[in-house]
Amino acid sequence: MSAVAAPPPPPAPDDLAARAQAGRDVRARLPRSSLGRWEASPSRRDPVAILADQEASRVPELVPVRHERMAASPFAFFRGAAAVFAADLASRDHTGLTVQLCGDAHLANFGAFASPERTLVFDLNDFDETLPGPFEWDLARLAASVEVAARANGHDPEEREATQQVLTRSYATAMAELAGTGHLDVWYSRLSLDEAVSSLDAVASPAVRARVQRALRKARGKDNLRAFDKLITTVDGEPRFVSDPPLLVRAEELLPGMEHVDQKAFVAHALEAYGRTLSPERRILLHRYRFVDLARKVVGVGSVGTRCWVALLMGRDETDPLLLQVKEAEASVLEAHLGPSACAQHGQRVVEGQKLVQSASDVLLGWERLETPDGATHDFYFRQLWDWKGSAAVDDMDPTLLGGYAHMCGRTLARAHARTGDPVAISAYVGRGGSMARAMARFASDYADQNARDHADFVARVTGAPPAA
Template sequence: MGAAEMNAVEDHESHHVLSGRRGTVEQQVARGKEARKRLPRSSHAALVLPPDRRDPLSILEEQAATRVPELVPIRYGRMASSPFAFYRGAAAVMAADLAGTPSSGINAQLCGDAHLLNFGVYNSPDRRLVFDLNDFDETLPGPWEWDLKRLMASLVIAGQDNGYTQDEIEEVVRDSVRTYRTAMATFATQGNLAVWYSRLEVEALLDTVRTQIAPARVKAFNRQSAKFASRDSMQAFAKLTRQTDDGPRFRSEPPLIVPVDELLETDWEWVASVADRFLSHYLRSLPDDRRDLVQQYRFVDLARKVVGVGSVGTRAWIVLLLGRDGTDPLILQWKEAQASVLEPYLGHSTFESHGRRVVAGQQLMQASTDIFLGWYHGHGIDGQPRDFYVRQLRDGKGSVDVSTLLPIGMRVYGEVCAWTLARAHARSGDRVAIASYVGSSRKLDDALVEFGHHYADQNRQDHAALVQAIADGRITAQSGI
């Protein structure tokens, strides 16, 4: 092929790549209206489960097969504590249920587990506290409404756990769906860069909250914000480590935190070599400037740490690094990334590494990401093929204790989460088509109120089945951990 032909091919490919993959605004609006004709908004109210619906406990047991066996009972114990705790750990169950529902056919990058407690605050790289989605283990492209349904059902279940009245719960859900709709309508009118740069700073959020709730609650919000801001590497270092003759080392608090030298019968030289291999591979996933920054630290210690509810049993490690001296710590978390619970229904990820899948989804959906966010694809400490993603253990990270919220507080919180989810979907999906589909009426609001209650009823039955299975001895659980 000659130079002229090569240039012609390159020009054609460049035109194809930059041709606007979603089409014109008019085409996107038409796409949304066509989807609405095919799947009316009112149809989202239904939860039609097949007679041969998979046993939810079998789904959980299937997940347990790839997890650390001695930690799985902790997961069951946490999920059994309440219907909302069960819901938090049952993303795989709901994914199977949503797969049987009609789809709008309009996709966005999904969180895959967008319940209330997978939103929260953290420090952005410019050291501002921001509010955003904060869990992406299940992220995958798919129908935008799956995330919204999971969020709305979580509002219903959390409201029931908190003892809200039926009317209070319905008001919370309706206001939250309306917020998603109006936010998406706004994003649909904005340029690509305006949407991309949009974010919710905690200080701006507090300004809004102060006008809507009692002064005593404002003080509580201010205290909580200050607490989040203080959750940095130094705070984690003070809480999680102890001083030894060999310098700082992770505390032993089994089964939640177990230093590697207690977990494995091996010498320290082997541990250091494994850590070096992990860190070397992880560094390749970072931009040049971040790689240089991490290389200014040295490896000190490694421990296994139990995290979350749904994640319990996956392999999660915390890594202690020190910089210029013993007062300059960095604690990273290596969290195992397994296949998304959405993959059986939406297809396999395009990424070979599930760690990279998580990182790519997070970068696409979050307004500001952790500067240390990266991934590892290789073998775990046990010698088996494992994928991990890596992030700071704490950097202002925290979530709201929704069990303490009064109905008005839950309404504000639900609206904030709904706006955040809309922003994440607008960044990654066809925001004009989604806005065209959801429209300006209350039809979707009413439908998702009904859906949320249907799914809360089903979730309550599934939770009761877990409690009964524990009582019958089918499932072993450890509570209170």
């Protein structure tokens, strides 16, 4: 399969008819119904082996934590098995309609965060696997995650089919709207949480609306001060991370020979190097803070075992903390199938991909390649740990709420794809959404069956325990 990992080409500027025809030509070559077919080939690689290959570069003592989290449920396994899903999609033909992919667009990788204007927006929020590739790979992963989540929540087949229709039709409708607007309008488009909540008013019960409002209040309260209160204690008059092994461990406990003075020198170098990837005004902001403490923090499901640090910096006083997450960036799971990234560093790949896809990104988002205290060299990206960040609890959504959430995700994914792909060609391929929705629903159902089998096999072989009910 030809590599498509170079940046997506810009759409032709003038000939809208030719761009639409290009999308219809792809439809003739690869009918939308063909995207609904999933059947594991006899040569399909063992999913547990794929995951084991990833773990070869992970922190060894954290691999059991990853196993425990992935074994918890089929949805948790799906979240951690992006490499398996990528290998499965790579076995099929694709449209060649290239966008900057999220690369891991499942339901739990959408959420709320603060824009630089301090409004709460809804968008994709994980870009560890971002890479240019065919648009339908993101859509298929999102559709499969909806099916896996809906089954876990006890939704019947008709309810799951209806949610899939909502998801894909919202993507199709949003893409058609964006195909009819100017490039600047596409770029400035974003979904505020207030707009998202108001869209639920017509379909959601008062109890559901109240739950969403509580989630919004929680997201707005999840900021640096909240992180400071939750993660920091006082030791000899100085703020320090609260050690909670293995999930949160202070640096000197991991590296006993690394005294605090050594930490300060290491972090000062790291911040200086990373600061050079920020714009000048944001670099000034960063340098107003002083380093105080460093710890390793376990995050996510699929990311568990990567080297992830949190750094505490303080500003003018104890009410002005800054917590930076410093997260290792490895090769995207898509690169084995779509070709290597054009970026020199994987942290750069993540950051530049995020800025291409997100409607508004963290003002302190940057990257650098660093030699870590253990003497090894790794790529990292930097961002604020919490900045009004909020995620939806999809594991107990009823059909109405999951349908509303799928609608938001579908529209958001379309906007993300329209920023770097050709919305005219993609819209012409997708059409009004009916055929595409049927294909995605069929694929999602078949792949959810596959994921359940893979999860059961993973639990039996890796943890030695019976699968969760």
